[in-house]
Amino acid sequence: MADRSSGPRTVEVTLTAGPTRLSLVPGVETDAYAYNGTIPGPTLEVREGDRLIVHLRNELPEPTTVHWHGLHIPWYADGSPFHPIPPGGQADFDFTIPPGTAGTYWYHPHPHHLTRDQVAKGLFGAIIVRAADDPLPPLAEKLLILTDARFLADGSVDLPPLTSPEGRVDFENGWEGDLLFVNGQLAPTIAIRSGEVQRWRVVNASASRVYRLAIPGQRLLMVGSDGGLFERPVDTTEVILSNSERVELLVRGTGAPGSTALLQALPYDRYIPQTRPADWDQTRDLLTLAYTDDPPVEPMTLPATMRPVVPLDTAAATVTRVMSLTQGFINGKTMDLARVDQTAALGATEIWAIENLVGMDHPFHLHGYRFQVIDVNGVPVVYRRWEDTVNVPKHETVRIIVRFDDYPGKWMFHCHILDHEVNGMMGVLEVK
């Protein structure tokens, strides 16, 4: 998109959130919301250290905000429910991308009680932060923003009221749709040449669906997550990407020229049994990986190490907090913007034990600060990484370590199943 800035190391853009009518599924038009008229919204590309200026115009008939999901930036720019932008209003965001945070992020609305509907109607977009010294060789890059949706016969987005039986099921499971989109498209195709290696940045922008990603017949090289690259690549057959999480994959073109492969969402039972969808165990196709007829290129050597992920020192942690997640509650409470649930000292290192007490997964997101996962059910993580969201499976405990090294303010922590978030599964952390 157009960078209005003429200054060095400054990116200045205008984002307009507004209603639009477009065809998301063949044969019918949908009243949707979009940033600058497109779904997904424009991708923002910046470099570490850049100053990013965004002028946000709200042309929606309701309040909105823009949350820069995962970015470590001052509180006033967080776009949380504390800073609603009224209909017809404008807000100017001006912040600098910290060094060392190269990775894939995203932006989406976060107004109190309205997040799910606005995301479901089309308000989401990606942010790519590039490092000056990216350790990976130049590779063809693909951005995959995953969403799902369901529509009524007239093409409108199917968002039943919470009081209806369907709305109650949505409240439990989170809103899911039977149509799976990649960058707003159904079942697109990505071309790859045999032997080629592509770098995929995958964003789960679904309101609630968790993706268990695999390309049957191929292995995946996972090289990064929410907060950028790992220290070393992780060779795997599948990746679970919960709501709002990102993953960077190296897709190696191990297929033969002219063949095809599928990126699929394998079944993943994150559901509470009472409302588990009958078709939860279906495998769903996301896109086709189509090998060109070109002869294979020479396999390239990929780096064995990428960048250091300096561990946060657990011995330095001065506070251990427990976050008990139940169905719709954190520590037995629902969201109250007038209440501060946790208070942390600026500069402190803390360990949070996030306990899921119920029979459904809850992806836990902390605003403003990236963290490292220490262990899951006491088992240390096998690869160190920066995260801003971590899935906490049914009846499991995930411990994270976080340092509140900058930016005092009131930060949200919440379940990123958006139906849970809008209905109060959220709290306030004040860092001061």
Add this chain to the structure above:
Amino acid sequence: MMRRSVWWIRPLVAVPVIVAAVAVVAAFTGGPVIMADGPADPSQVLRGRQLVLEHACSLCHGSFDPGQEGWVAGMMRPDQEFLIGPFRTRPRNLTPDNVTGMGRFSERQIFNSLRYGLRPGETADVEITSTTPGEGNFPINPKYLAPPMPWPAWRHMPDEDLWAIAAYLKHGVAPVSHKVEDSEGPPDFWAGAYTPEEIGTLPAAAFPTAHETEPPAGVDRAQVLRGRQVAIQHDCGGCHGGGSSPAADGWLAGITDPSDAFLIGVCGEAEAGPCFILRPRNLTPDGATGLGRFSARQIFNALRYGLRPSDATDREIAADRSNFPAEPDYLGPIMPWVALRHMADEDLWALVAYIEHGLRPATNEVEASDAPPDRWAGEYTVEKIGPYPATPFPTAYEVKP
């Protein structure tokens, strides 16, 4: 009327012993009322333990005696699941383990689960002052504990008893890490099954209802009313008719539909093993078909010792059991006498008095239940059901508050 019986609760096949949840309410001690988690009161914890024993909590949620492994730690074997219509429901871990048990739930959440049937993991930690959805902190969309959890009976217990149970589970039990898979259920979390029409009112209908009668002159009316409370709070009607509502049709009069019987054993699999049909009998004082055939002592001995009334049980059992029947004929394993036996004598006698003098006789002949040749003696060894009285507090699975 919601009945915990075969048409909607069908124990899975190959169940060695299924015990229907039945409860007991013991004497009201009037101890301090804890309104939220606070320092544990040892006497309250002990009172809670007594209630957990008498109310048969662990017969579904673990083991028979606090000295046995698995005490209130949740179902341990797949055959301890219940099949409620198409749904499998599973007794959960009640120990104070943080993630797999109730350690992170407040005493108030436990109280709310017992008084209102609300799942602690799906309900806010708040004081509830109404049973109307959306009012007084009662959830707009209440999510109820899965059947056969007999909270419609438990809710009739006095506040002090429910707080005592919560105190015991939080402060008197050792945490056990044991994950029980979530129960299945309908998307409304059983709300359609727990309407006042289905489970009766709170408090219960005033005495006497159409199925009850004022006791004759010379009978201790207070004892009869106490016995009525015992019957309601211990869920006798859950199997024997009427649920927790003395106003409901068939109150304590036994099953009328053969499909309300329980199947015990290896049922439904041809020649896989023995299958026994157990039929909750008519408890009213009808002289031909009910307990009017038996003496107060025989009824007492059925509750305390599990002995089916007979000539051999029409006597006070000596403390040394020297006159215990040589070949005891026990009640079938659905009947939770193993828990009821822990009730105080005065509560058992009160229940007997209510049956004899507070209920109207109802004619309902219920066919005798099946039994194995040993009349269930092999299921009721001390090794299996634990000692009477129960192993003293604290056992290896308990902690001092």
